Amino acid sequence: MKVTIDSFGITPSGEIIERYTLDNGKGITVDLITYGATILKIATPDCGGNRSDITIGFDSIEDYLKKNHHFGSIVGRYANRIEGASFRLGGTTYHLEQNNGKNHIHGGSRGFDKYVWSAHVIEHEESASVVMQHISPDGDMGFPGTVSVQIAYTLDTMDTLTIDYSAFTDAPTVLNLTNHTYFNLSGNIGSPISDHVITVHADDYLPINEEGIPTPEAPQPVEDTVMDLTLPSVIGDKLYEKDPQLIFAGGFDHTYVLSKDHDKIVRLAAMLTHPDSGRSISIATSEPGIHVYTANSLDGKTKYRDGIVVPKHGAIAFETQHFPNSPNRPDFPTTVLTPEHTYTQKTKFTFNKVITTCNVK
Known part of the structure; x- marks a missing residue:
C-alpha cells in the first residue's frame, strides 16, 4: 500500500497543512490533514461499485x-463535557x-483540533499508516502537565481503518x-440520516440533564427507553x-456504556447501515464508552464540501471515549493519567457492503 x-x-x-491519502486498492481511500490530525474524507463504494x-x-x-x-x-485534551469547567486533582482545583x-x-476554544500536528508515514504491503504527533504544554487551556500525544491512522486491505492513540x-x-x-x-451529505439503521451493543447509557451533563443516577438501563439501540433501529423512528x-439534546447526544471498567479490550460497539446504498460500518473500540451524536447543532445553512448544505441530523458521529465529567465522578472509569502510565486507545472502523439490500444502479 x-x-x-x-x-x-x-x-x-504560515504553517503548511499537509494532506495524506491512504488507498487500500479496493476502492477505499482515507484523506487526512495535519490540521487537527483530521480525517478529511473517507470514500467507499456502494453496493453498485460507485x-x-x-x-x-x-x-x-x-x-x-x-x-x-x-x-x-x-478532540482533546478532554472530549465531551466537564461540569462547571473545573475539577480537583491531587488537592488542587483546576479551572x-x-x-x-x-x-x-x-x-x-483551542483544543487539539486547532493545532497543526507533525506527521510521518509507515508503509507495509497490507497496510499503511500516517502517524501524527502533538505536544500540549503544561497549563494548556487550564489542564496540568505537559502531554505528548501520538495518533496513528492505519488503513489495511481488509477495509478497516484503525486509530491507535497513545500519550504520556x-x-x-x-x-x-x-x-x-x-x-x-x-x-449524499445533503440528505438526513433518518433512513440509516443503527445498532449499539450497550445495555446501559448515561442520561443527561439540560446541560448535557450525566445525571447523578447515571448509568441507567436502556431497556424500555427510546435509548435502546441493542437491536437494529431505523434512526428516524x-x-x-x-x-x-x-x-x-435536540437528538442523540449520549454516551453508551460498553464497560464499567477500563479493561482496554477491543469490543464491537456499534454498527451503522444505509440499506439503499448497501454501505455499512462497524465500530470496535477499547474505550469504556461510545458517544452517539446525531449532528444536532448543524444549522442547515452552512456550505460544506462541494458547496453542499448539510441539514440538522444530516450526519452521525461515533465518539469512542471515556465518560463525560469523569474528573468529577469517581464512580466513572478514571481519566487520570500519571507519569508512570501511558494512555492508550484503539478504535477500528470496518467498512462493509450489505449487497442484499442494494437499491442503486
Missing part, C-alpha cells in the same frame, strides 16, 4: 479555520475555559481523546420521539 502527500494550504501564521465520500468536511483550510465543528478532528454554557467541552504526561492530569468524524453513508432525553 502507498500513501500520497500534497499540500492542503497554509495557515495565516465511490462516494461518506463524511462531512470542507474543501479548504480557510473553512476549517472559520467554521469547524470538530469535523473529523482529534478550565467555560465554552459550553458554564461547562467545558472538547478541550476548549510529565505530571498528573486528566485526558480523554476521541475522533469526531461525522458519517453519512448514503454518499427513534430520533423524533418526544422523549425528554432527546429534547434536551
